[in-house]
Amino acid sequence: xxxxxxxxxxxxxxxxxxxxxxxxxxxxxxxxxxxxxxxxxxxxxxxxxxxxxxxxxxxxxxxxxxxxxxxxxxxxxxxxxxxxxxxxxxxxxxxxxxxxxxxxxxxxxxxxxxxxxxxxxxxxxxxxxxxxxxxxxxxxxxxxxxxxxxxxxxxxxxxxxxxxxxxxxxxxxxxxxxxxxxxxxxxxxxxxxxxxxxxxxxxxxxxxxxxxxxxxxxxxxxxxxxxxxxxxxxxxxxxxxxxxxxxxxxxxxxxxxxxxxxxxxxxxxxxxxxxxxxxxxxxxxxxxxxxxxxxxxxxxxxxxxxxxxxxxxxxxxxxxxxxxxxxxxxxxxxxxxxxxxxxxxxxxxxxxxxxxxxxxxxxxxxxxxxxxxxxxxxxxxxxxxxxxxxxxxxxxxxxxxxxxxxxxxxxxxxxxxxxxxxxxxxxxxxxxxxxxxxxxxxxxxxxxxxxxxxxxxxxxxxxxxxxxxxxxxxxxxxxxxxxxxxxxxxxxxxxxxxxxxxxxxxxxxxxxxxxxxxxxxxxxxxxxxxxxxxxxxxxxxxxxxxxxxxxxxxxxxxxxxxxxxxxxxxxxxxxxxxxxxxxxxxxxxxxxxxxxxxxxxxxxxxxxxxxxxxxxxxxxxxxxxxxxxxxxxxxxxxxxxxxxxxx
Ligand code: FUB
Ligand code: ZN
Numbered sequence: 001x002x003x004x005x006x007x008x009x010x011x012x013x014x015x016x017x018x019x020x021x022x023x024x025x026x027x028x029x030x031x032x033x034x035x036x037x038x039x040x041x042x043x044x045x046x047x048x049x050x051x052x053x054x055x056x057x058x059x060x061x062x063x064x065x066x067x068x069x070x071x072x073x074x075x076x077x078x079x080x081x082x083x084x085x086x087x088x089x090x091x092x093x094x095x096x097x098x099x100x101x102x103x104x105x106x107x108x109x110x111x112x113x114x115x116x117x118x119x120x121x122x123x124x125x126x127x128x129x130x131x132x133x134x135x136x137x138x139x140x141x142x143x144x145x146x147x148x149x150x151x152x153x154x155x156x157x158x159x160x161x162x163x164x165x166x167x168x169x170x171x172x173x174x175x176x177x178x179x180x181x182x183x184x185x186x187x188x189x190x191x192x193x194x195x196x197x198x199x200x201x202x203x204x205x206x207x208x209x210x211x212x213x214x215x216x217x218x219x220x221x222x223x224x225x226x227x228x229x230x231x232x233x234x235x236x237x238x239x240x241x242x243x244x245x246x247x248x249x250x251x252x253x254x255x256x257x258x259x260x261x262x263x264x265x266x267x268x269x270x271x272x273x274x275x276x277x278x279x280x281x282x283x284x285x286x287x288x289x290x291x292x293x294x295x296x297x298x299x300x301x302x303x304x305x306x307x308x309x310x311x312x313x314x315x316x317x318x319x320x321x322x323x324x325x326x327x328x329x330x331x332x333x334x335x336x337x338x339x340x341x342x343x344x345x346x347x348x349x350x351x352x353x354x355x356x357x358x359x360x361x362x363x364x365x366x367x368x369x370x371x372x373x374x375x376x377x378x379x380x381x382x383x384x385x386x387x388x389x390x391x392x393x394x395x396x397x398x399x400x401x402x403x404x405x406x407x408x409x410x411x412x413x414x415x416x417x418x419x420x421x422x423x424x425x426x427x428x429x430x431x432x433x434x435x436x437x438x439x440x441x442x443x444x445x446x447x448x449x450x451x452x453x454x455x456x457x458x459x460x461x462x463x464x465x466x467x468x469x470x471x472x473x474x475x476x477x478x479x480x481x482x483x484x485x486x487x488x489x490x491x492x493x494x495x496x497x498x499x500x501x502x503x504x505x506x507x508x509x510x511x512x513x514x515x516x517x518x519x520x521x522x523x524x525x526x527x528x529x530x531x532x533x534x535x536x537x538x539x540x541x542x543x544x545x546x547x548x549x550x551x552x553x554x555x556x557x558x559x560x561x562x563x564x565x566x567x568x569x570x571x572x573x574x575x576x577x578x579x580x581x582x583x584x585x586x587x588x589x590x591x592x593x594x595x596x597x598x599x600x601x602x603x604x605x606x607x608x609x610x611x612x613x614x615x616x617x618x619x620x621x622x623x624x625x626x627x628x629x630x631x632x633x634x635x636x637x638x639x640x641x642x643x644x645x646x647x
Pocket of ligand 1: 095211273274323339341406408
């Protein structure tokens with residue numbers, strides 16, 4: 001008894017005491033992380049684009065989704081186990097536990113940004129109810145109980161037991177980092193330790209993540225606790241050594257993106273969320289171990305992603321069947337699957353690769369996903385969600401819904417938006433990095449230990465102005481790494497009103513090294529020209545078409561703005577400028593674009609399917625473009641991102 005108490009005490013002291021200083025990813029001791037994210041709580045989002053999205057998440061989306069989770073029995077699924085009577089039957093598919101864990105994670109990150117005792121009390125209560133369902137062994141899953149108990153770890157391809165544990169650990173880590181409360185974390189540790197005892201390389205029982213997720217959670221658990229066995233377990237899961245013991249077929253390992261050595265992967269394939277979560281876990285594993293084979297595989301997969309498998313909106317996943325990646329350049333518009341979770345997975349995959357390199361090419365993909373294919377996932381009022389984020393819809397096609405029985409995307413969006421402060425800045429040995437521009441205040445420190453306050457003011461994503469004011473505690477030499485986005489072809493940078501004297505190359509970080517002192521100001525003018533984006537001609541659907549991009553935002557045509565001519569009957573003039581109109585009140589103040597085009601009249605619907613000449617669009621058309629993330633916020637009208645281009 002005494003030794004058990006001593007063990008608990010030792011375990012308790014093993015956690016780092018600096019929970020307040022830990023970022024979304026605590027890379028402070030990670031050997032291969034060049035960049036270290038700044039904690040969420042150290043960054044205040046001031047009035048601006050992302051604050052308004054975060055406000056909607058915290059004030060509207062979080063409470064309404066909790067009500068829906070309650071109404072659909074997701075919390076009762078835990079309560080009924082502790083009640084041990086005919087409380088209520090279990091409801092929902094086998095992965096609902098993860099939805100509540102993700103909701104808790106979202107709520108926890110929001111506490112970093114904005115302390116809220118009422119919300120904290122709500123989380124505390126949920127945590128107690130969750131833990132009351134945990135078995136003394138540490139096992140916890142509301143599906144594999146009662147008559148399904150004998151099936152535990154027997155349906156690992158599809159069972160989602162480890163997926164749910166992964167989300168439990170991530171929710172627990174976020175809550176610990178928000179409050180210092182370790183109850184849920186201890187629950188996660190108990191379950192992870194239960195796995196360590198019985199599962200692993202032979203002679204232990206084999207383990208497999210049928211839906212990867214636990215890999216990244218275990219790495220973060222290692223970062224919080226310092227216990228190497230969690231990282232080793234992640235390595236074991238990624239090693240794919242159990243293919244033969246578990247009799248996995250190639251089609252299983254392809255779909256799950258697990259079960260064979262991660263380092264043998266040649267391309268992204270199978271279920272998009274599974275594949276990108278696996279790659280994210282592998283990137284974490286590489287950051288911690290430096291294993292070069294992992295790095296080579298990650299580079300190979302990243303190239304595969306960006307050369308043929310990511311949509312212009314940052315969305316990922318081309319096929320509804322198997323929620324899967326397609327072949328390279330298979331990027332359909334209306335049929336695009338582009339699950340919100342897959343765009344988020346791409347964001348966090350690239351986040352790890354950025355931390356390991358400081359290369360802006362990763363931030364470019366992150367930004368594309370964040371402003372477009374992720375941002376579209378939650379309606380402007382925070383009550384409707386996209387599971388799919390297609391690049392075209394027909395009239396009346398309902399993409400936004402308040403609830404999905406497979407409710408993975410809504411809380412995934414929430415945890416992303418509430419943690420947003422953690423994506424803006426990093427530190428490195430030589431200074432500080434600014435990845436995204438908005439109105440934010442960073443109150444943190446350099447890695448030398450010197451305090452640094454950094455105010456950023458910007459009209460992004462609608463305007464190109466950026467102004468940074470630095471306030472180091474005392475004059476200090478360090479490098480300010482400013483991201484020059486790929487879309488900003490001409491960027492002006494001034495330091496205290498004088499040219500910075502360095503070339504601001506698109507898609508790079510501009511390194512400004514000097515002795516910085518209180519009140520130093522850097523101003524930038526990002527190039528907000530509107531671009532017509534062309535797809536590689538190998539993308540069959542988009543041959544001869546263009547998409548419209550201004551700053552980080554991809555635009556679309558919605559029927560509701562474009563009169564009675566169907567948006568599938570219009571073409572775009574390559575010549576002539578776009579008229580920029582700021583502050584559309586119907587779209588939360590977004591900038592809309594107007595441009596001249598042509599329309600087919602009569603409608604193409606009345607033209608024959610085949611002929612010897614292409615009909616010409618003859619009528620003049622005034623086209624109105626709105627940011628893609630706002631689509632279907634005024635009802636389900638036809639929408640398209642890619643538009644035929646006139647010569
Ligand atoms: O497999 C259940 C859910 O479906 C997962 O949470 C997501 O990856 C989604 O594809
Ligand atoms: Zn999802």
